[in-house]
Amino acid sequence: MPEHPFDQAVALTQVATADRLSRWRGATHSAYWNMVGPFGGITAATLLQAVLQHPERAGDPVSLTLTYAAPIREGDFEIRTHLVAATRSTQHWSVQLLQGADGEVAVNAIAMFAKRRDTWSACEAAMPEVAPAEQTPLQTVDAFPMAWLRRYSLRFLRGGLDDITTGPHSDSTSQLWVSDVPPRALDFTSLAAICDVFFPRIYLRRGAPLQAGTVSMNIYFHADAQSLTGVGADPVLSVARGVNFRRGFFDQAAEIWSQGGALLASTQQLVWYKN
Amino acid sequence: MPEHPFDQAVALTQVATADRLSRWRGATHSAYWNMVGPFGGITAATLLQAVLQHPERAGDPVSLTLTYAAPIREGDFEIRTHLVAATRSTQHWSVQLLQGADGEVAVNAIAMFAKRRDTWSACEAAMPEVAPAEQTPLQTVDAFPMAWLRRYSLRFLRGGLDDITTGPHSDSTSQLWVSDVPPRALDFTSLAAICDVFFPRIYLRRGAPLQAGTVSMNIYFHADAQSLTGVGADPVLSVARGVNFRRGFFDQAAEIWSQGGALLASTQQLVWYKN
Numbered sequence: 001m002p003e004h005p006f007d008q009a010v011a012l013t014q015v016a017t018a019d020r021l022s023r024w025r026g027a028t029h030s031a032y033w034n035m036v037g038p039f040g041g042i043t044a045a046t047l048l049q050a051v052l053q054h055p056e057r058a059g060d061p062v063s064l065t066l067t068y069a070a071p072i073r074e075g076d077f078e079i080r081t082h083l084v085a086a087t088r089s090t091q092h093w094s095v096q097l098l099q100g101a102d103g104e105v106a107v108n109a110i111a112m113f114a115k116r117r118d119t120w121s122a123c124e125a126a127m128p129e130v131a132p133a134e135q136t137p138l139q140t141v142d143a144f145p146m147a148w149l150r151r152y153s154l155r156f157l158r159g160g161l162d163d164i165t166t167g168p169h170s171d172s173t174s175q176l177w178v179s180d181v182p183p184r185a186l187d188f189t190s191l192a193a194i195c196d197v198f199f200p201r202i203y204l205r206r207g208a209p210l211q212a213g214t215v216s217m218n219i220y221f222h223a224d225a226q227s228l229t230g231v232g233a234d235p236v237l238s239v240a241r242g243v244n245f246r247r248g249f250f251d252q253a254a255e256i257w258s259q260g261g262a263l264l265a266s267t268q269q270l271v272w273y274k275n
Numbered sequence: 276m277p278e279h280p281f282d283q284a285v286a287l288t289q290v291a292t293a294d295r296l297s298r299w300r301g302a303t304h305s306a307y308w309n310m311v312g313p314f315g316g317i318t319a320a321t322l323l324q325a326v327l328q329h330p331e332r333a334g335d336p337v338s339l340t341l342t343y344a345a346p347i348r349e350g351d352f353e354i355r356t357h358l359v360a361a362t363r364s365t366q367h368w369s370v371q372l373l374q375g376a377d378g379e380v381a382v383n384a385i386a387m388f389a390k391r392r393d394t395w396s397a398c399e400a401a402m403p404e405v406a407p408a409e410q411t412p413l414q415t416v417d418a419f420p421m422a423w424l425r426r427y428s429l430r431f432l433r434g435g436l437d438d439i440t441t442g443p444h445s446d447s448t449s450q451l452w453v454s455d456v457p458p459r460a461l462d463f464t465s466l467a468a469i470c471d472v473f474f475p476r477i478y479l480r481r482g483a484p485l486q487a488g489t490v491s492m493n494i495y496f497h498a499d500a501q502s503l504t505g506v507g508a509d510p511v512l513s514v515a516r517g518v519n520f521r522r523g524f525f526d527q528a529a530e531i532w533s534q535g536g537a538l539l540a541s542t543q544q545l546v547w548y549k550n
Binding site (some may be wrong): 024048062063065066069070084085087092097104105106108109110112114117118119120121122123124170172176201205206215218220222224241243244245246247248249251253255263264270274275 | 338340344358369371379380381383387389393394396397443445446447491493495516518522529530538544549550
């Protein structure tokens with residue numbers, strides 16, 4: 001068994017393959033438990049891991065989109081990967097997480113992988129100018145019951161956990177430095193998980209407890225395998241803001257930046273809420 | 276046959292249903308042809324239409340994500356809809372477009388539908404202050420061969436078609452008023468199509484012709500059926516900007532606003548490019 005709890009959590013065993021459909025077995029991990037199910041980020045990472053370790057996988061992930069359909073219970077689950085289309089340089093996958101005797105689908109996802117080429121490149125989005133991670137106080141999470149919070153070092157620059165119970169805010173932006181605990185070199189799976197590290201933006205807007213949960217997450221990977229190696233276990237700057245809160249759902253948009261100023265991923269979520 | 280070319284283009288006939296998988300037959304429409312295949316927006320609309328007219332469909336679309344896997348050839352295609360999970364208030368769908376004797380998957384998609392509830396609502400994104408549509412000049416598209424451009428009234432406020440051959444721009448933002456030609460009341464399908472009305476942002480960045488095409492599109496629907504009715508056939512303000520251009524892929528983010536200031540949809544794309 002791998003040593004790092006992250007690697008334990010995303011570990012999968014291939015069960016069977018038939019007609020481009022592969023089945024993988026995994027299990028929830030107590031270290032990444034949220035309130036009534038696993039941290040959504042570890043679930044995203046696990047579905048991505050199934051494709052990454054597929055013998056037919058070619059290229060790097062460029063997009064991953066998941067919709068969360070049902071709560072995931074503690075224990076075993078199955079992941080099904082299906083390579084639905086491929087060219088010489090791209091692959092299109094369907095991925096699902098199923099649980100229970102009836103094979104209920106708890107997560108429905110699609111992903112695209114591609115071989116990268118050298119081209120003209122430019123980043124139009126601007127990395128915010130913020131204090132470096134080592135000058136930013138570490139957030140204490142003792143007051144929160146969610147186990148997964150203890151698997152990250154969170155250093156909030158703005159819009160932190162202390163702001164979600166202090167009344168409404170008109171701006172729901174959060175900026176924070178994030179790294180795995182214990183330290184772990186960033187890869188595609190941990191980057192996917194970090195894309196879900198943001199608490200629902202409505203906590204800041206309302207400034208009071210309410211029910212909310214991610215129902216859809218979209219990730220565009222800008223980093224390739226080589227540029228991730230350069231990040232190593234350094235903290236990444238994670239920035240999120242709310243977009244529109246309307247009739248039970250809102251969306252939030254986020255970026256994950258390396259310390260060196262490279263945009264590693266852009267990501268969006270649709271979040272269900274009740275008030 | 277419906278009169279409006281849009282309704283003709285998204286028309287589908289149910290072929291068969293077995294075990295929650297339904298098959299639908301449609302065909303490409305010359306009025307929405309792009310360069311070597313249909314306009315990506317009409318394809319997105321057609322996949323959404325398959326779910327919308329499904330007898331088991333409940334609620335409004337809240338998210339739709341498509342990856343474009345292969346060129347769609349002129350002629351017939353099949354759409355397969357699969358209701359993979361449902362609760363009392365949500366539905367999760369897988370949708371694919373297939374073509375050819377071997378049933379090659381050309382589009383791989385997932386969608387989430389939900390019954391909306393009245394809640395606290397607020398829009399954190401700001402609608403740009405721009406001139407009204409009636410004071411904005413109509414873009415002439417005679418110089419462009421793509422048929423689908425003639426199916427929209429495009430009134431550019433910024434970052435228009437005239438700017439894509441005039442050398443590089445550091446900002447790839449476009450703002451334009453968009454409505455269907457001939458006029459047609461907005462619905463979920465036409466809103467999905469409009470989410471793809473933006474040319475690739477790299478055209479503005481590079482200011483010179485190059486190859487580019489959408490490979491993934493994500494849409495969050497903020498409008499519900501009732502609020503769409505209020506928009507009618509009025510033009511909608513469509514705003515897009517590039518995010519990060521790197522090693523063969525870039526992403527762009529966009530919003531679609533009603534004249535009255537309601538955010539109807541937020542949408543993102545990942546676009547392949549070659550230079």
